[in-house]
Amino acid sequence: MYRTQNLFSTFSVLSSSLLSSVCGRAPFNTKIYGGGDATEGSWPWHVGITSTGEPVSVCGGSLINKDWVLSSAFCINIMDTSVDQIVIYLGRSSQFNPDPHQINRTVINVINHPDFNPNTGDNNIALFQLSSSVDFTDYIRPVCLAAAGSVFDEGLSSWATGWGYNNDAESSNILQEVEIPIVSNQNCSIAYNGSGVTITDNMLCAGWLNDVYIGPSFFDEGGPLVSKQGSGWIQTGIIIMTDAGRFPYVFNRVSQYQDWINSHISNEKPGFVTVPYSTPTPDPIPTPDPNPTLYCPDIFSGSSPIQLFPLSLTFFIFSLIFCLFI
Known part of the structure; x- marks a missing residue:
């Protein structure tokens, strides 16, 4: 292996989950160089x-x-x-x-x-x-x-x-x-x-x-x-x-x-x-806004996104009533 004279010399994802926990693991190997x-x-x-x-x-x-x-x-x-x-x-x-x-x-x-x-x-x-x-x-x-x-x-x-x-x-x-x-x-x-x-x-x-x-x-x-x-x-x-x-x-x-x-x-x-192996970076978890802005529909300007469906209309009415009292 080592020599100073001229001698004749002659992770993508693991494809097998069965080996994923052991392949390439060497508990006693701490090599960095040398x-x-x-x-x-x-x-x-x-x-x-x-x-x-x-x-x-x-x-x-x-x-x-x-x-x-x-x-x-x-x-x-x-x-x-x-x-x-x-x-x-x-x-x-x-x-x-x-x-x-x-x-x-x-x-x-x-x-x-x-x-x-x-x-x-x-x-x-x-x-x-x-x-x-x-x-x-x-x-x-x-x-x-x-x-x-x-x-x-x-x-x-x-x-x-x-x-x-x-x-x-x-x-x-x-x-x-x-x-x-x-x-x-x-x-x-x-x-x-x-x-x-x-x-x-x-x-x-x-x-x-x-x-x-x-x-x-x-x-x-x-x-x-x-x-x-x-x-x-x-x-x-x-x-x-x-x-x-x-x-x-x-x-x-x-x-x-x-x-x-x-x-x-x-x-x-x-x-x-796959080489080079790279671990995918997960999407960051959004930080909740400590002071959220309440959306109040503007029914007078015609910009209100009212949906003519019972459930959507119900939420709209509750939101409108709440806004009228703040």
């Missing part, structure tokens, strides 16, 4: 993906409901294993030390996007179905997802997480976190000009436009890029690999895939939230 070791529970949706018998995560992912994990389509290529040999660790903070909050699940189904292009990285997104549902805790919770039509302004503060290679080119023990700003696709395309990498509308960029090697690294593939909106966190991107040695870092744009994700999840749809 990076480094993540405290336990800071990113309760982050998962580690590996194969049977291998404790080190080779891919990252994010829990999006009790049965599904979102990751990259290239992740299955990295592991080079069958679906029934995939293991997903949830609630994990440390890879090599005992972790009381950690559980694991095998996988019964992997759905790669049908238009995934391994050569360009376009549509690099996949869904992993867990072998059994998980119970949400303070350390295991789903993330909200950026909804279709979301807008990510340049400079938007974002966070990437993973156990990828550190400065010593070794897999990290403690989950790493790093804050990086969103870069517009236009500026990202300029940065990658001549590299052979095409920045498509399905991609999102974050990082810096200079040689600052702070961001995702080896084995962070598939992990989430999130941004805080209001009191919750929303996943805006999925880490994808590039070998161009350029900056900023490239992610898959989650908001492009709301329909595709929902089409494969029949129960408990993920919580989609």
Whole structure:
């Protein structure tokens, strides 16, 4: 995750009320800026993906409901294993030390996007179905997802997480976190000009436009890029690999895939939230007039709005009698 050397890098309204109270909520996350070791529970949706018998995560992912994990389509290529040999660790903070909050699940189904292009990285997104549902805790919770039509302004503060290679080119023990700003696709395309990498509308960029090697690294593939909106966190991107040695870092744009994700999840749809999230401002409650002016109809000038209906006429007569005595 952190590195100083050139390594190959690879709320609108919630659509599901079932997840509205938990998605994107991280009780132990008080991050404002910085990076480094993540405290336990800071990113309760982050998962580690590996194969049977291998404790080190080779891919990252994010829990999006009790049965599904979102990751990259290239992740299955990295592991080079069958679906029934995939293991997903949830609630994990440390890879090599005992972790009381950690559980694991095998996988019964992997759905790669049908238009995934391994050569360009376009549509690099996949869904992993867990072998059994998980119970949400303070350390295991789903993330909200950026909804279709979301807008990510340049400079938007974002966070990437993973156990990828550190400065010593070794897999990290403690989950790493790093804050990086969103870069517009236009500026990202300029940065990658001549590299052979095409920045498509399905991609999102974050990082810096200079040689600052702070961001995702080896084995962070598939992990989430999130941004805080209001009191919750929303996943805006999925880490994808590039070998161009350029900056900023490239992610898959989650908001492009709301329909595709929902089409494969029949129960408990993920919580989609539009970025930027804004709470509607209610209309102000009018302040009562402490000295209201009584309306008395002027029957002599012909301006009186008399209605020839019994009820209206009755109110008019009472009002007229009252006015004659004041």
